[in-house]
Structures are given as structure tokens and as C-alpha cells.
Amino acid sequence: MGEAKKRRDYEKELRDAGIRITRARKTILKILEEGEKHPDAMEIFRRASEIDATVSLSTVYRTMKILEDRGAIQRHVFEGGPSRFEPAGGTHHDHLIDTDTGEVVEFRSDKIEALQEEIARSLGYEIVSHRLELYVRKIGRRRG
Amino acid sequence: MGEAKKRRDYEKELRDAGIRITRARKTILKILEEGEKHPDAMEIFRRASEIDATVSLSTVYRTMKILEDRGAIQRHVFEGGPSRFEPAGGTHHDHLIDTDTGEVVEFRSDKIEALQEEIARSLGYEIVSHRLELYVRKIGRRRG
DNA sequence: ATTCCTGCAAAAGATTTGCACGTTT
DNA sequence: AAACGTGCAAATCTTTTGCAGGAAT
Numbered sequence: 001m002g003e004a005k006k007r008r009d010y011e012k013e014l015r016d017a018g019i020r021i022t023r024a025r026k027t028i029l030k031i032l033e034e035g036e037k038h039p040d041a042m043e044i045f046r047r048a049s050e051i052d053a054t055v056s057l058s059t060v061y062r063t064m065k066i067l068e069d070r071g072a073i074q075r076h077v078f079e080g081g082p083s084r085f086e087p088a089g090g091t092h093h094d095h096l097i098d099t100d101t102g103e104v105v106e107f108r109s110d111k112i113e114a115l116q117e118e119i120a121r122s123l124g125y126e127i128v129s130h131r132l133e134l135y136v137r138k139i140g141r142r143r144g
Numbered sequence: 145m146g147e148a149k150k151r152r153d154y155e156k157e158l159r160d161a162g163i164r165i166t167r168a169r170k171t172i173l174k175i176l177e178e179g180e181k182h183p184d185a186m187e188i189f190r191r192a193s194e195i196d197a198t199v200s201l202s203t204v205y206r207t208m209k210i211l212e213d214r215g216a217i218q219r220h221v222f223e224g225g226p227s228r229f230e231p232a233g234g235t236h237h238d239h240l241i242d243t244d245t246g247e248v249v250e251f252r253s254d255k256i257e258a259l260q261e262e263i264a265r266s267l268g269y270e271i272v273s274h275r276l277e278l279y280v281r282k283i284g285r286r287r288g
Numbered sequence: 289a290t291t292c293c294t295g296c297a298a299a300a301g302a303t304t305t306g307c308a309c310g311t312t313t
Numbered sequence: 314a315a316a317c318g319t320g321c322a323a324a325t326c327t328t329t330t331g332c333a334g335g336a337a338t
Contacts, residue, residue: 020312022318041303056320061303077223079275082302096264099272107267112259116278119251120240125280128243131223132276134260136269164292164337185328200295205328226327 008033008087013072024048024055028063032073032087038104040082078104078133094132100141152177152231157216168192168199172207176217176231182248184226222248222277238276244285 010029015021031039031047039047041060048055064085067073074088078097084104092113093106112132120127154173159165175183175191183191185204192199208229211217218232222241228248236257237250256276264271 020317022311024319054320058304058321059319062305062318065304077221079221079273096267096269098269105267107263109259109263112256115253115256115259116276119253120278120280121283123240123249123251124283125240125242125278126283127278127280129223129279130277131279132260132274134264134269134274135272136264136267137272139265139268139270166293166337168294198295202296202329203294206293209329 008072008089010067010072013070014066017070019066023052024059025063027052027055028060032067032085038076038084038086040084042082044085076131079135094134096134096136098137099135100137152216152233154211154216157214158210161214163210167196168203169207171196171199172204176211176229182220182228182230184228186226188229220275223279238278240278240280242281243279244281 010032011021011026014025014029027048028044030051031044035044035047041057041064044064045055045057045060048060064073064075064083068075068085071088073085075083075085076095077083078095081102086104091108093108094112096105096107097103098105116130117127154176155165155170158169158173171192172188174195175188179188179191185201185208188208189199189201189204192204208217208219208227212219212229215232217229219227219229220239221227222239225246230248235252237252238256240249240251241247242249260274261271
């Protein structure tokens with residue numbers, strides 16, 4: 001199947017869906033396309049504000065919701081923090097979160113995926129979705 | 145898993161720790177000991193209110209915090225819902241959540257545990273904690 | 289008596305929404 | 314012009330906290 005959808009073009013995606021591309025949205029989308037992989041709403045808002053001080057936090061949230069509803073981004077709620085957003089569309093993966101820095105690393109294990117399926121099936125269920133998060137710290141780092 | 149589920153005695157646990165056993169706490173602890181395994185704060189509050197209408201939601205939360213700090217219960221935040229509390233102290237396990245009913249089933253997979261360790265280590269991390277949740281539906285149940 | 293708890297109301301943090309106005313198509 | 318989108322403030326929802334009175338030890 002066609003893959004190679006590395007570079008995202010949210011703007012086209014929304015335009016094609018008949019959604020208007022406004023100044024605020026343009027700013028937010030650019031941040032998503034160019035910025036870090038797992039920003040939270042406040043982070044997006046801060047960056048957007050630097051480019052266009054009139055953008056509001058509400059609009060950030062509303063834009064995230066539109067993208068999420070279209071499957072263009074995924075929302076993750078890691079322990080103890082606000083929602084963080086990541087571009088969707090790649091292969092499925094799970095997350096490893098550095099508890100010291102908040103950094104997120106993506107990983108994938110077909111073995112784990114298979115085992116999950118097995119477990120669910122053996123209990124009479126089918127998996128709708130799942131989440132696996134490893135909260136970790138760099139080996140050797142001293143305890144805070 | 146197989147071993148007899150030792151009945152919890154939160155009251156003794158707290159008393160031994162020098163924490164006062166008040167009327168409100170007695171009520172709440174009884175609910176935890178006798179009720180379902182994964183109630184949320186509001187559910188505990190409702191049940192407590194039936195026994196003693198003066199118990200407040202604040203006290204429910206405060207009591208949960210005390211128990212959590214002592215490792216007597218664990219708090220879980222499943223997708224889209226409020227925190228749910230479960231008696232701690234058994235072996236580690238993960239959760240399977242029925243998305244139709246909210247019911248929680250505990251399971252454990254040593255294979256998955258081992259794979260997680262392997263993955264974290266191969267990336268240069270050690271696991272601090274982790275969470276694996278399977279959001280599922282009964283096989284054969286028709287879609288809503 | 290002293291220390292700890294409690295209920296209440298208010299605060300907090302994250303996110304959503306009503307509304308009147310401004311912008312995109 | 315007609316729809317749609319925006320900022321702002323206010324509302325939600327869940328959880329926490331300040332405070333002054335009450336209860337446990």
C-alpha cells in the first residue's frame with residue numbers, strides 16, 4: 001500500500017475537507033508541522049503567540065479537536081500531565097516517557113501487540129484500543 | 145494470582161500508622177473493603193452518603209490520598225474518566241477495560257513484563273513504572 | 289488539652305462552550 | 314451575503330485547599 005506520508009500537510013487536509021484556513025489555524029498548523037513531536041496545548045499556544053499574538057488558547061484547543069476528529073493527530077494523556085498531541089498516520093506505536101525530562105520516545109513491539117491480542121481474546125474480548133506507556137529514567141542517572 | 149485474597153483491614157493499617165479513625169473514615173474504609181474493586185471518588189461518596197449523610201466528597205478524596213500515600217491503594221486514570229481506586233498489595237497486574245460497561249478486569253503477562261524491560265533497557269532506560277490498558281468489548285457484541 | 293479532621297466554600301488546572309463580532313469563501 | 318471561526322469570559326469537571334469549628338486520642 002502507499003505509504004511515504006512522512007511530511008504532513010494539515011492545511012491541505014483541512015482545506016480538502018471544506019474547513020476554512022484562517023490566520024490562526026495557519027499559525028497553529030505550521031507549529032504542528034515544524035515543531036516538536038508531542039507538545040501540549042499550552043506549548044502550542046505559547047509558540048503561536050510568538051508568531052501571532054492574537055491567537056487564543058481556545059482556538060488551539062478547537063483546532064486540535066478538529067484534527068483529532070479527522071484522525072490527523074492523536075491525543076495522549078500521560079500520567080499527571082495535560083494532553084499532548086502527536087501527528088497521526090504512522091504505524092502504531094507505544095510510548096516511553098522520561099520522567100525526568102518529559103521527553104517521549106516511540107517504540108513498537110509486535111510481540112507485545114500479539115500478546116495483548118491473545119490475552120484479550122482468551123478473556124472473550126476484542127481490543128478497541130490500548131495504551132502502553134513506560135515511565136522511565138536514563139540508566140545511571142542519579143535519583144533526584 | 146492464585147493465592148487467597150487476603151482481606152484488607154485498612155482500619156488497622158491506619159491506626160497502626162497513628163492516623164485517627166474517625167466516623168467518616170470508618171464509613172469510607174468499609175466501602176472500600178466491601179464494595180466493588182474499582183470505584184471512583186464520586187461512587188465512594190455516594191455509597192458513603194447512604195450510610196452517613198454527613199460525609200463529604202473532600203473527605204473521600206483526602207482519605208484516598210492518605211491510603212495512596214501509604215501504598216494501601218492505587219489510583220488509576222483510565223481514558224476519559226475520573227480516577228478510580230483499587231486495593232493495592234497484590235501482585236502487579238495490568239487492566240482491561242470494557243468500553244461498554246466500564247468494567248475492569250485485571251490480568252498479568254510475565255512475557256509482556258519481560259519485553260517491556262527489554263525494550264526500555266535497549267533504549268538506555270530503566271522502568272520507573274508503566275501502564276498497560278486494553279480497552280475492549282465483548283466478542284460478538286454488536287456495535288452501538 | 290492538644291492535635292488532628294471535617295464540611296463548606298472557594299481555588300485550581302485543563303478543557304469546553306455561549307455569545308457577539310470578525311473573517312473566509 | 315452566508316457560513317463559519319474567533320477571542321473573551323464564563324462554565325465544566327475533577328481534585329485540592331484554606332479556614333474555623335468539631336472530634337479523636
